[in-house]
Amino acid sequence: MQANSEETFMKQLSHILLTVILVCMGCSDKTAHYLMPSAPDYGEENAWYKELNVPQGDNNSTADVFYIAPTCVWDWHDSQGNTMHFEDVYNADQREALRPSLELAADIFAPTNNFYAPYYRQITLESWMEGEDTVEKRFPYAMSDVKRAFNHYLEHDNGGRPFILAGFSQGAKAVVELLKDMPADVHSRMVAAYVIGYNVSERTASYFKTIQAARDSIDTGVTVCYNSVASPEAVCPVLGEGSLCINPVNWKTDGSPAYLNDTVTVRVDTKQHVLLVEGFNPQQYYLPSLGSMFPVGNYHLQELTFYADCLRRNVEQRVRSYYRR
Numbered sequence: 001m002q003a004n005s006e007e008t009f010m011k012q013l014s015h016i017l018l019t020v021i022l023v024c025m026g027c028s029d030k031t032a033h034y035l036m037p038s039a040p041d042y043g044e045e046n047a048w049y050k051e052l053n054v055p056q057g058d059n060n061s062t063a064d065v066f067y068i069a070p071t072c073v074w075d076w077h078d079s080q081g082n083t084m085h086f087e088d089v090y091n092a093d094q095r096e097a098l099r100p101s102l103e104l105a106a107d108i109f110a111p112t113n114n115f116y117a118p119y120y121r122q123i124t125l126e127s128w129m130e131g132e133d134t135v136e137k138r139f140p141y142a143m144s145d146v147k148r149a150f151n152h153y154l155e156h157d158n159g160g161r162p163f164i165l166a167g168f169s170q171g172a173k174a175v176v177e178l179l180k181d182m183p184a185d186v187h188s189r190m191v192a193a194y195v196i197g198y199n200v201s202e203r204t205a206s207y208f209k210t211i212q213a214a215r216d217s218i219d220t221g222v223t224v225c226y227n228s229v230a231s232p233e234a235v236c237p238v239l240g241e242g243s244l245c246i247n248p249v250n251w252k253t254d255g256s257p258a259y260l261n262d263t264v265t266v267r268v269d270t271k272q273h274v275l276l277v278e279g280f281n282p283q284q285y286y287l288p289s290l291g292s293m294f295p296v297g298n299y300h301l302q303e304l305t306f307y308a309d310c311l312r313r314n315v316e317q318r319v320r321s322y323y324r325r
Contacts, residue, residue, distance in 0.1 A: 034138065035078065037088035040119055040145060042152040047089065049102045051115040063191050063319050064163040065110040066153055067117040068146055068171030070197070072097045075126045085127050085138055089119035101168070104304055108311050109166050109194070113319070116157060118149030122170055129292050132238055139173065146174045147181075154186065162322050164315060165193040168304055172198030172225075179210045179223065187221065191322045194311070195225040197303040199242025199273075213244045217251035217314055218321040224248070224314075228266075228275040228306065230282045234297030235274060245273040248307040251314065260306065277306070 040047040054062045073087045106115045123138045167175040172195040187210045214222040225244035249266045250258035257267040264279030282297040294300050
């Protein structure tokens with residue numbers, strides 16, 4: 001009886017192991033067969049968009065900015081006719097597609113700071129439009145480039161200076177991932193992280209000590225996060241629920257309204273953790289080609305332009321606060 005029991009147990013164990021192997025093979029098949037453009041070499045100047053505005057040495061009023069660009073490219077075809085889901089960082093047309101976003105970010109975050117923005121094999125707009133499952137399968141490839149770029153920046157360019165970490169949309173997702181793995185000694189030099197147009201889940205915020213919600217305009221080492229909508233129903237479905245939100249006009253989290261101009265008010269919805277923007281015509285900012293992600297009333301594409309002056313002033317405030325600290 002004991003021999004039969006042992007034989008049965010071994011058969012069951014073999015069956016379980018085989019099942020695990022097959023499942024792993026299936027997972028591998030889903031993630032390992034993407035055709036990838038050439039990987040960027042971050043030791044080369046053409047792998048970066050840079051604006052160096054600060055002397056490379058001690059300076060008591062400025063910082064570096066490491067910025068990660070949003071999604072700016074669509075699916076495209078290589079010379080063999082294959083559909084590609086990742087940016088080719090050495091393709092002139094695709095680099096040009098990123099240029100307006102990078103110029104805007106440099107103007108906001110680094111008019112007097114050093115600005116470092118790596119070109120990376122970002123996933124395409126179609127990837128996002130296919131939904132969260134597709135994003136989570138493809139994004140790790142893009143993120144591997146971002147991590148290499150950030151490590152290269154720290155080793156070769158930062159020189160121990162304080163820095164701002166910032167990203168918009170896909171770039172903001174990458175900022176969250178960098179924060180998760182950031183060593184304490186590096187985090188101690190971080191003025192702030194700007195997660196614009198993405199979310200930070202409650203679970204992520206509670207688990208990672210390097211992610212602390214910004215509470216005002218001058219706290220440092222914190223994460224600034226917001227998403228703008230005319231109503232909660234217009235939230236982008238890919239983003240899911242977030243737990244961090246601060247008003248970039250009055251830098252409060254309590255829901256008190258702030259005036260962006262004479263006709264537009266902005267306040268935090270403390271239940272949905274989004275910015276409610278009243279006074280714009282939602283139809284004016286609706287883009288039908290991206291309607292599956294950004295319905296009428298979603299202001300994702302304006303997250304930097306609406307608040308450009310507010311963000312520019314705030315970067316200066318937080319840098320000054322960092323040095324006073």
